[in-house]
Amino acid sequence: MSFLTIPYPVIDPILLEVGPLAIRWYSLAYIGGLMFAWYYMVKLASRDPNGATREDIDDFIVWATVGVIIGGRLGYVLFYNPDYYMENPLAALRLWDGGMSFHGGVVGVAAAGAIFTKRRSIPIGRFADIIACSAPIGLLLGRLANFINGELYGRVTDVQWAMVFPRGGPAARHPSQLYEAALEGLLLFVVLYALSQKETIRNRPGFLTGVFLLGYSAARAFVELFRQPDAHLGVLAAGLTMGQWLSIPMLLGGLYLVFRKHGNA
Numbered sequence: 001m002s003f004l005t006i007p008y009p010v011i012d013p014i015l016l017e018v019g020p021l022a023i024r025w026y027s028l029a030y031i032g033g034l035m036f037a038w039y040y041m042v043k044l045a046s047r048d049p050n051g052a053t054r055e056d057i058d059d060f061i062v063w064a065t066v067g068v069i070i071g072g073r074l075g076y077v078l079f080y081n082p083d084y085y086m087e088n089p090l091a092a093l094r095l096w097d098g099g100m101s102f103h104g105g106v107v108g109v110a111a112a113g114a115i116f117t118k119r120r121s122i123p124i125g126r127f128a129d130i131i132a133c134s135a136p137i138g139l140l141l142g143r144l145a146n147f148i149n150g151e152l153y154g155r156v157t158d159v160q161w162a163m164v165f166p167r168g169g170p171a172a173r174h175p176s177q178l179y180e181a182a183l184e185g186l187l188l189f190v191v192l193y194a195l196s197q198k199e200t201i202r203n204r205p206g207f208l209t210g211v212f213l214l215g216y217s218a219a220r221a222f223v224e225l226f227r228q229p230d231a232h233l234g235v236l237a238a239g240l241t242m243g244q245w246l247s248i249p250m251l252l253g254g255l256y257l258v259f260r261k262h263g264n265a
Contacts, residue, residue: 040137136189213257
């Protein structure tokens with residue numbers, strides 16, 4: 001280990017344990033992300049009297065939770081370890097063992113949002129923008145939880161801020177979880193917040209959703225250069241990782257939403 005290496009701050013992944021009940025930082029990140037996102041969505045919705053109501057936001061959080069869990073889990077099963085789950089289908093139900101895909105979670109929430117807005121006759125473009133502006137909150141907390149768990153660490157490096165992760169062997173590695181927290185979470189939230197303050201942007205339904213998709217896909221593709229690829233997948237075709245390949249559809253979708261002609265949807 002280089003003398004310049006920053007010691008990894010070992011934090012117990014379990015915040016509190018009482019008998020068989022264990023409260024984990026990772027679970028709190030999901031709960032906190034949904035709660036803070038709900039609060040922020042309510043604030044954003046209050047600016048548009050013709051859009052979603054407070055009651056709509058309250059109800060949609062339940063839909064979003066289901067969409068995140070089902071979409072995130074199915075995404076992981078299908079994209080990251082399909083062979084294992086084909087042989088062990090019941091293992092897909094063991095959410096406590098970990099394994100969630102953000103890209104799958106996006107699809108799950110998008111599907112839930114499409115059904116929800118159609119049933120409530122809510123303009124889907126404006127509602128999607130509210131969701132997009134709040135999504136980086138969950139990303140920030142989720143990546144910080146990944147760091148606490150010492151998982152999804154980066155590639156071996158000799159940079160001065162490298163860390164030795166308990167699960168990553170003796171070599172110092174990029175703290176890629178913090179890179180993602182900073183780019184996908186904090187920076188993307190600030191960018192979307194600044195844009196959402198402009199009335200001209202708010203009058204272009206779907207534009208903020210496009211910015212979110214572009215920002216996330218660009219940040220994820222960039223950080224994948226420093227993040228250790230999944231051991232059972234490695235680097236795939238064209239030298240890209242699974243995370244980079246899954247970000248391409250998001251990038252294309254973001255480009256479409258940003259540059260299309262915007263109506264009142």
